[in-house]
Amino acid sequence: MGKLMIQGMLDLSQFWPIGESDADTTKIVLTVLPGAVQYQPTNDVPRPTTKYDDACVKSFGQFKPVIKNGKITVRLQGVDAPELHYQPQSMKGKRYKGQPFGSLKGSGLVKKYRQRQAETATVRLGRYLSTLGASPLPCRFQTEVTDHEGPADAVDKYGRFVGNVFVNGIDINLEILRQGLSIVALYNSMHPAEMEACLEAWALGKTATDGVAQYQTRTIGEFDPQLLYQSPATATLKPEKTKRFIHPKLYRRQCTWWAYRKLGAFKGGFDTYLSLFPDDVFFEQASMREEGFLAATPFQIEKMVKAGRQVIYAPDEVVFKEAGSQLFTSEGQP
Numbered sequence: 358m359g360k361l362m363i364q365g366m367l368d369l370s371q372f373w374p375i376g377e378s379d380a381d382t383t384k385i386v387l388t389v390l391p392g393a394v395q396y397q398p399t400n401d402v403p404r405p406t407t408k409y410d411d412a413c414v415k416s417f418g419q420f421k422p423v424i425k426n427g428k429i430t431v432r433l434q435g436v437d438a439p440e441l442h443y444q445p446q447s448m449k450g451k452r453y454k455g456q457p458f459g460s461l462k463g464s465g466l467v468k469k470y471r472q473r474q475a476e477t478a479t480v481r482l483g484r485y486l487s488t489l490g491a492s493p494l495p496c497r498f499q500t501e502v503t504d505h506e507g508p509a510d511a512v513d514k515y516g517r518f519v520g521n522v523f524v525n526g527i528d529i530n531l532e533i534l535r536q537g538l539s540i541v542a543l544y545n546s547m548h549p550a551e552m553e554a555c556l557e558a559w560a561l562g563k564t565a566t567d568g569v570a571q572y573q574t575r576t577i578g579e580f581d582p583q584l585l586y587q588s589p590a591t592a593t594l595k596p597e598k599t600k601r602f603i604h605p606k607l608y609r610r611q612c613t614w615w616a617y618r619k620l621g622a623f624k625g626g627f628d629t630y631l632s633l634f635p636d637d638v639f640f641e642q643a644s645m646r647e648e649g650f651l652a653a654t655p656f657q658i659e660k661m662v663k664a665g666r667q668v669i670y671a672p673d674e675v676v677f678k679e680a681g682s683q684l685f686t687s688e689g690q691p
Contacts, residue, residue, distance in 0.1 A: 361511045362403060362499050363429065364393035367524065369492035372483040373476070374592035379441035380478035380538050385431045385522065387498060389424060396502075412684045414516040420689055421516040431498055432517040433530045435555035437542035437605045437672075439472035439569065441479055442586035445616035446609075451633060459622045466616040469586035472602045474569035476587070476594055478538045481567075485536065489524050497523045501548045510546065514682040519546065534558035537568015540604065540672040543642060545650060546679035552642075559673055574601040575668035577627065580615035604668060606677070607661070627666075631659035638678040645676050 365387030371378040378385060397403035413420040423429065444467055448458035461467050486494065500520025504510050513519050521530045531554060533539045541559035543552050563570050578601070587593065602608070614630040617623040623630065631637070637658040645653040655678065663669055685691055 359396055359398040359401070359502055360403075360499055361406075361502050361518075361520070362395045362397065362497060363387065363389060363518070364395075364495075364497055365389050365429070366493035367486070367496045367522070369483060369486055369494065372486070373441060373479045374587070374589050374594070375483075376589060377442065378479075379475060380438040380482045380533070385433065386428050387431060387496065387522070388493065389427050389429055394424075408684075409512075411687050412512075413687055413689075414512060414514060414682055415685060415689075416515050420685060420687065422687065423512050423516045423518070423684070429498070430517045431522060432513060432515075432519045433522060433533070434500070434519050434547055435521075435530050435541060435543065435551065436533050436539040438478045438533070438539035439475035439602045440605050440608055440612075441471050441475040442469035443471070443609055443612055444469055445613040448613065448617060448622075453623055453625065453633065456622075458617055459620065461616055461620060464616070464620050466619055468582075470582065470612055471584050471586050472605065472608050473584065473597050473600055474572055474602050476592075477597075478569045480594060481536070481569075482533065482538050485532070486524070486529075489527065494524050496529075499523060501551060503548075510682075512682055512684065514680045521551075528554075531555065531558040534562045535565070537562035537565030537570035540570055540573050542606065542672065543676040544679045545640065545645075545676055552676075556673055563672075569600075569602075572600040572602060573672070574603060575671070576601070577603055577607065577611070577662065577666050577668065580611055582615070582619075604661075604672060606658075607668065610658075626664075628659050628662050628664065631662060632657065634658060636678075636680070639670075640676045640678070641670075642674050642676050 370376055373379055392405050394406055394409055395403040396406040409424050412423050451458050498520055500511050502511050511518055521528055535558045541555050562568055614627055638655045640653040661670055
């Protein structure tokens with residue numbers, strides 16, 4: 358047990374509409390200072406670690422360095438904001454009723470789509486961060502880790518560091534939740550204390566009148582292909598006539614489902630589509646509390662949805678299963 362800590366600088370110009378980063382905060386890039394990566398075992402002092410100097414993850418068949426050109430990408434744990442620019446994903450290798458899904462290439466459907474409130478949440482996050490100081494902001498990435506030999510479990514399968522970012526001593530993850538700029542998103546890779554902190558912040562943010570979380574809905578409407586990402590060069594923030602948005606995790610899957618339905622390669626409903634992913638798993642948060650992490654019953658993500666139209670669980674009622682990851686050297690050695 359221990360903590361992984363990384364000192365860095367946070368460039369605010371990366372946030373939309375100046376840059377492309379969004380309030381989903383999966384693309385926060387920290388400029389890592391030399392010798393800034395430290396591991397602190399429980400009841401001990403922090404010490405520099407070189408565990409990540411040559412470390413990679415295997416993502417989509419290729420080895421991807423977790424630190425590249427002195428920068429890391431951070432996924433802020435506990436938060437999931439409306440998607441600003443999401444593309445339908447390839448279903449290559451998947452079959453339905455014996456038939457392959459085919460390719461979306463050349464279909465004209467592979468575009469960057471967005472959810473309602475995504476632009477508003479991103480702009481408000483950028484404005485808030487700018488009140489904390491001039492860009493770039495000195496910051497600290499931090500996460501609880503369980504690997505007794507070193508913090509190998511701090512990186513997800515896409516090579517992103519998963520944890521919290523602090524600026525001026527303020528936990529940005531929790532502040533995003535308190536201000537209602539995101540919904541809460543718990544994963545079984547989080548420690549109980551980390552979950553509790555997120556739930557407390559979410560209790561304030563889900564009804565924050567200045568936030569976007571109040572517009573989260575459990576009714577799954579039709580996918581709107583007219584809601585497209587606006588590139589920074591031409592972006593204009595306009596009031597949205599309809600404000601409601603579904604859970605971003607479900608939106609990402611709805612986006613791909615819609616594209617293959619439009620292509621004619623898939624005829625089933627949304628819940629049928631979700632059933633094709635047996636590893637896409639969640640737990641009931643109350644059950645996990647009562648029975649423990651290991652004893653809680655897993656459910657496929659299709660069980661979150663009723664008749665493809667209604668989300669059964671509120672965001673704070675579920676804990677998603679984190680996909681496994683593994684670190685390799687740049688030569689591909691474990």
